[in-house]
Amino acid sequence: MTVDLPATGPPNAASHPSPEISITGLDKQYKTEQGTVQALSGIDLEIEKEEFVSLIGRSGCGKTTLLRIMAGLVPPTSGDVCIGGRPLWIGTNVDSSVIRNLGVVFQDANLFPWYDIADNIALPLKLRGVGRRKRRARALELAELVGLGAFVDNYPRELSGGMRQRAAIARALSDDPELLLMDEPFGALDAMTRDRMNLEIQRIALATRATVVFVTHDIDEAAFLGDRVVHLTPRPGRIEQIVPVEAGRPRAYEVQTSPAFTHVVASLRSALMEEEHA
Ligand SMILES: Nc1ncnc2c1ncn2[C@@H]1O[C@H](COP(=O)(O)OP(=O)(O)O)[C@@H](O)[C@H]1O
């Protein structure tokens, strides 16, 4: 079965251009008591404005390390990350003006239990000194966007895991990120919730026009979401292949049964399987 999808463009939600990311010759070594761990080696990657890039690979191949370097949290050992043409790292110092508009979502939602959902979502705005009324309005708008409009006054413990993860995504979006970095955000969710969240994150990415780097170890998720799937090999993490996923947007779930899509998934799967036997 082939699925014809309309290649609709995103609405004119954001006025700022998204960054273009250029990663060149990136290496990362961790020094431990047992010796040096070469986590990443010679990573070269260009990411276009508004692109959705999936980053896939086996556990321990350096996905989180790469994301943390891009988020300005961990310095690279060598190599460059340029965002919007400006270097993010000067040696081990981060130039935080380069990543002002950054949203990060980790595997664990990490909400503050003593804040309600609205206050959790608006926390980045509070930290930036935005007034209460404005914060509340933005939190309500984002809660609607992620389907939590009826839960803004609830506390995290009153929500399911999927709902908490959606709140974490709303929080990451609250300060209008041009760049959204997500590290296995749906890893802890059951399969059905995860399917729904995949549709949701696609919709949000189109609506906000953010550039997204999405880490996962799930091949189907990587292909469903990504404009391209970047496959990292382990020890050290290198780019093994970059696979474009030729399907319009928004993608419906049925796209997964189309020949083009099953081909992408099959080739990624066999490459990952080979690693296992290498
Ligand atoms: N802080 C750290 N100190 C030492 N080694 C680390 C540290 N973080 C990650 N590593 C090692 O670097 C490699 C890549 O880890 P990571 O980036 O977490 O991979 P992934 O997210 O793909 O599972 C692994 O071998 C891991 O053990």
Ligand SMILES: [Mg+2]
């Ligand atoms: Mg990881």
